[in-house]
Amino acid sequence: MSVDSVFVHKIWNENELSKMTGKDIPFPMLSDAGGTIGKMYGIYDEEGGVETRGRFLIDPDGVIQGFEVLTPPVGRNVSETLRQVQAFQLVRASKGTEATPSGWKPGKKVLKPGPDLVGNVWKEWKVSEAFDE
Amino acid sequence: MPEEFKAGCQRPSVQANNVEEKTKENVAIESKKEGMSMVKVGKPAPDFTAPGFFEGKFANFKLSEYLGQWVVLCFYPGDFTFV
Numbered sequence: 001m002s003v004d005s006v007f008v009h010k011i012w013n014e015n016e017l018s019k020m021t022g023k024d025i026p027f028p029m030l031s032d033a034g035g036t037i038g039k040m041y042g043i044y045d046e047e048g049g050v051e052t053r054g055r056f057l058i059d060p061d062g063v064i065q066g067f068e069v070l071t072p073p074v075g076r077n078v079s080e081t082l083r084q085v086q087a088f089q090l091v092r093a094s095k096g097t098e099a100t101p102s103g104w105k106p107g108k109k110v111l112k113p114g115p116d117l118v119g120n121v122w123k124e125w126k127v128s129e130a131f132d133e
Numbered sequence: 134m135p136e137e138f139k140a141g142c143q144r145p146s147v148q149a150n151n152v153e154e155k156t157k158e159n160v161a162i163e164s165k166k167e168g169m170s171m172v173k174v175g176k177p178a179p180d181f182t183a184p185g186f187f188e189g190k191f192a193n194f195k196l197s198e199y200l201g202q203w204v205v206l207c208f209y210p211g212d213f214t215f216v
Contacts, residue, residue, distance in 0.1 A: 030184070056207075058178045
């Protein structure tokens, strides 16, 4: 989603993006002329007349589970976005009985929040797990 | 299903959905008073309809049509920049 028109999106896809990946962009490229939607989400840059780098994770109930907003010069970490989606999906599938501690990624240990865990996280989880190997 | 539209010179149909019980004047007063506010985690994502380009076609896409799926909504400053 950007303030560019759908025509610019089409040409960007044809002339650049599809050449990077060898295929068309596999999701809708949306146009937000005037920043109407960016303002609803709180990420529109009124002075510049453009969106900032806002990224929102929306669950199947339409609820915002997370967001990240950066100023334009720094790009995002796509792997981190995917990791967060996987973590939220795991938590949702467990109906809230499991939580993903810092540094979790698929295959790593999850925690089961409850009275027994209080004060005992140090036995279940090591600081080194917060970091990528 | 996203409603397809023909390429032409029509006005882009960006639309905030479900902004009920707010007159335009009230919205203007609110936004002057509070400025733009950030959405909150754990709260419903504001619904909208926006024109888009997808699979070779132009169509209007409505966020609430994606209920039941996970959605990554990604804003960026402009085409031909990195994301």
